[in-house]
Amino acid sequence: MTNSLQKKLHENGYLIVKNVLNFNIDLKPILNDMEFVMDCLIQKYAKKREIKKVLNLDFKKKYSYISKLNIYDLDQYFNTRLPRDHVKRDSDYFATQSLWNLITNKKILDVVEKILGKEIMSNPVQNTRIKQPEKKLPEGSIHDGLSGRTPWHQDAAVLNSRGQKLTDMVTVWIPFTKTTKKNGCMITVKKINKMGLLNHVSGYRGQVELKNSKLLDDMEHIYLEANVGDVILLHKHSIHCSLPNRSNDFRISADLRYNVAGQPSGREPLPNFYVRSKNKKNLKVQNFKQWLSLWEKAKEKCIPRKYAFKYPLPTYKNNKRDLSNLV
Ligand SMILES: O=C(O)CCC(=O)C(=O)O
Ligand SMILES: [Fe+2]
Secondary structure, X not given: OOOHHHHHHHHHOEEEEOOOOOHHHHHXXXXXXXXXXXXXXXHHHOOHHHHHHHHOOOHHHHHHHHHOOOOOOHHHHHOOOOOOOOOOOOOXXXXXXXXXXXXXXXXXXXXXXXXXXOXXXXXXXXXXXEEOOHHHOOHHHOOOOOOOOOOOEOHHHHOOHHHHHHOOEEEEEEEOOOEXXXXXXXXXXXXXXXXXXXXXXXXXXXXEEEOOOHHHHOOOOEEEOEOEOEEEEEEOOOOEEEOOOOOOOOEEEEEEEEEEOOOOOOOOOOOOEEEEOOOOOOOOOOOHHHHHHHHHHHHHHHOOOOOOOOOOXXXXXXXXXXXXXXX
């Protein structure tokens, strides 16, 4: 089965689909839940005499405030995944009804169906990214990907080796704020996905980074700018990164992933479940609470081994798949 969306994505490695989502209906509930998480963190960690005042601030000011409180692994509270390497019984994560609604959003799945076909699973590789103006970030966060710039990488490289080989995955990147060159949109190189999976190495915080990525800086870039309501699709071998947020405002996004049913998630035992099927009459996971219980079950499995997932880095031991040997 090929159609024009699928063809374009395979051809260029990226696709911007306009006007898929409605801000108030599909996106605002997630920002509301993020703000609720901030309120809880404020009540737990702010100085007693400041709590009342801070709770009256707006979303951005609250976030700026809590980001200065030195809360251990702050991003964890806003991300739907377990900590990479220190899973504990009380590990917290952002699994809200609103995010469940987004993952199973019919309008998103209608787009994904055009790429992956009719048997679709939600893949547990997913992030939310709240990016303040870069000038407000502490030095150590400037290149961390979640609150600062994201280094050059391919999404297939964050899966385990089986996932890298066997999984047909698509990334759905969703802006909650208009995203431009100035506030740190993603950039990519057209058709570079055709090179297949390349060698990656470990970045300064253990993040996945394309080896020889400096070579990409001189290539011609596509700026993946998007309005609120649009979604951006990325091929698993698209090489992309994000620019610094040089604006005075926040840049907020979520990136979800889906894979063809029956293939490994690449992050076992994290939740990987059907969200749409033509063949199956009844899907097993039908509501938010069932989904949450999958995450809690996965947590139990991860506690003894401590990690939720590991990056197989470097991707290849020899250098045949290094970008420097292929361009
Ligand atoms: O939003 C970003 O900074 C990077 C997102 C990304 O790499 C992805 O969605 O795959
Ligand atoms: Fe990515």
